[in-house]
Amino acid sequence: MSIQDKRDHTQELIKETAKKLFFVQGRFDATTQEIADEAGVNRTLINYYFRSRDNLMQVVFEDAHRVESDKTDIIMRSDLPFKEKISRFIDGSLATTRRYPYLETYIVSQINKGSCHKRNVEKNDLMLLYREISKEMEAGNIEKMEPVQFIFNMISLLAFPSAIRPLFMENMMIDDKEFDRLLSQRKEIILNILFKK
Template sequence: MNKQKDNTEERILDAATDIFMVKGMEGARMQEIADKASINKALLHYYFRSKDKLFDAILTKILNFAFPQIGKVLFSDLPFLERVEQVIDIYMTLLLKHQQLPAFLIKEMNREGSVLFKFIEKQHFAIQPILKEIQDAMDRGEIIQMKPEHLVVNVLGMCVFPFAARPMIKNVALNGRDDLLNGFLEQRRFEVKTFIIRAIQPQ
């Protein structure tokens, strides 16, 4: 019930999220997190015994937030093509708001011994109904036939990649201009939708 404690713990979690998100587990420094939370390292260890435990805490927080049930809108009774558009919209909104997420997750899932795997394994069951729903739409002729997994990867790739590769996009395509980056990424909401629709609509 200690108000001060909750306050500090939250400040720590917020600071840690910011730092870990940008620098990853290996690049982040406890000192930097402490500074950002306006406390010292000792107090950090008082709240979370180790860097590992602190990282686990924020990773869990991030994952439970970032893997929201996208499925939801996919199971409505709208025409499938419209549902696809909705999914892309939701995804793009999430990504535009949390632009470091893709690079962070890619970094983390490719780090050996990452706790991310325990979480990811559980997602296998979540994806099955989604693949089934896509297959059904194909069988009804609402979209062309292809392996549902590849459709999912295509959508994900188009949405996620430019965020993961933001520094390259900025420098290669936008002449290094920071001010153009958000506009370009915002455009993709429309671009990805129309591209996908063209690719999967029958005939």
């Protein structure tokens, strides 16, 4: 392995370790020392590759934002039939949630802190989506409501279980395996709630 390959590997290891701590374990306040310990590297390497914890956080946030943008593109920029778009968005969201249980909570927490903010929806795309939702309502495929309410419902049905995962698991006395099993059933449940037919 060349010196450059080793550097690239170490930098990627630090980034992936931070993502694991933040998105998989929900440890949003992990220190640079904790990240270094988990990665098995010296803490000074974090400063060497990322200059500061804040810069590392920004890089990790950019990765998280990219995952969210890829999911949103399915709905905003796809020519698929409406229900198929929603179905694929749900698939993508559930796959992301299984891989990174705390990703959306992390993004919201960073936006609430004011440390990271990125809108990934353009106004024209949103208006087109609202028109598409309205057409589906007129066709009788979904209940009539403000289009934004349809989005609220879909996102709530997808995001809420993950947002309360630790509390839910404790109170319902279930483990990670059982939670993931329940999560795997969400797609059909959500589609049946959102769509009349």
